[in-house]
Amino acid sequence: MTAPAPEPGLSVGEVVTVDIGPIAHGGHCVARHEGQVLFVRHTLPGERVRARVTEVGSGSRFVRADAIEVVSASPDRVPAPCRYAGVCGGCDFQHVDLAAQRRLKATVVREQLQRLARLDIPVEVEALAGHRDGLRWRTRTEFAVGPEREIGMRPHRSHHVLPVDDCLIAREEVIATGVLHRPAERVPADVVAFDVIAPSVGEPVVVPVTAQGATEAAVAVTEVVEAGGFRGEFEVAARGFWQVHPGAAGRFVELAVEMLAPRAGERVLDLYSGVGVFAAALAEAVGPTGEVIAVESDVEASAHAQANLAAYDNAVVVRARVDEAFGITARRSRGPQRRGSRGGRGRPGTRHPLIPPTADLVLLDPPRTGAAADVCRAVAALSPRAIVYVACDPAALARDLATFADSGYAVRTLRAFDAFPMTHHVECIVLLER
């Protein structure tokens, strides 16, 4: 029997010299080599680099590669401030000038909107307050623990642990906990990671995490949000969802309220509400004759939302998946909800009694996967006068905006923020109206 002929094209480990084309969604740039498309990390449009192939997709359809030598550099290239850049999987834009990072993110958002939503909108990625040159902003960081109890970060698409003694994007308070210098004998054998949280109030918290989850699941922290005339305090599980950039939550709440322009007496839905940060500001804005219905599936987050919104008689929390609350899918048994989990399409269910047939305003802030078509159609069917969509993935956002367009809602304003400097990630806030 003869061995099958090897696949034509590049294989893992091979080094090629390529001319780098545009930035793509995900932070890598596109290049071509003898008919194959390469997604190359740690490079910039217009560069010529030597790149090592790190992965070949099935059928050789796409190739991932990493730049190992810059033959001709982009004027936007800078020396990486962090000595672990290029190895650590946490930051992928350390080699890019900060203003150029934002231009690259704007290009990606614009391209996704053009391709997936047929929208041509100029995009500018704005800075948030609360960082130093794109460094020392991250208030929540997970450090991995390796087999020798070494503590550090995971390289890109790897299970290994790269020991580090600093992380330049983490807040000083995170590093000052000393967790990165903890001796191996003080790291329990079952701990696979440490989550370090520097909240806006009180001391930083270090949560040891085992393969089963946090060892101290009940740890909660307090976050304060000031947005225009609004000030709120929020209890949030230490490992629960909260914007990691210290300038993000306040700015996003301020902007969402400004975009929605709530009026006294209006009915508002806050979907994927987390611990109720938007819901609280909106409840205050619509006043005692208005109402806010917050929908959140995570057990801990919805319990915190209940507590955080207890002072607002006009706000209620529905603990349910959004698709289940709308009756798109039947409710499942109530085991603990996995954070950020996405609903496959199940059998239709019944609408939650607290979900009204109409609403004046809707805010949705789904996880990375987006809201998906059925939820967008259900939101449009409420006939709100305005919708604000907060999105951390421009591709999922663009796909959902296309559904909203088919349902009669057009983009009025799009703002994009650099909520994750030194990485390719970007946050968008979009106002839709009929």
Ligand SMILES: C[S@@+](CC[C@H](N)C(=O)[O-])C[C@H]1O[C@@H](n2cnc3c(N)ncnc32)[C@H](O)[C@@H]1O
């Ligand atoms: C991006 S976070 C936004 C949270 C909140 N708006 C904030 O800014 O703090 C998304 C939230 O949606 C929740 N979530 C994920 N999938 C959900 C679903 N299918 N239905 C309801 N909530 C969901 C997560 O638990 C998380 O709290």
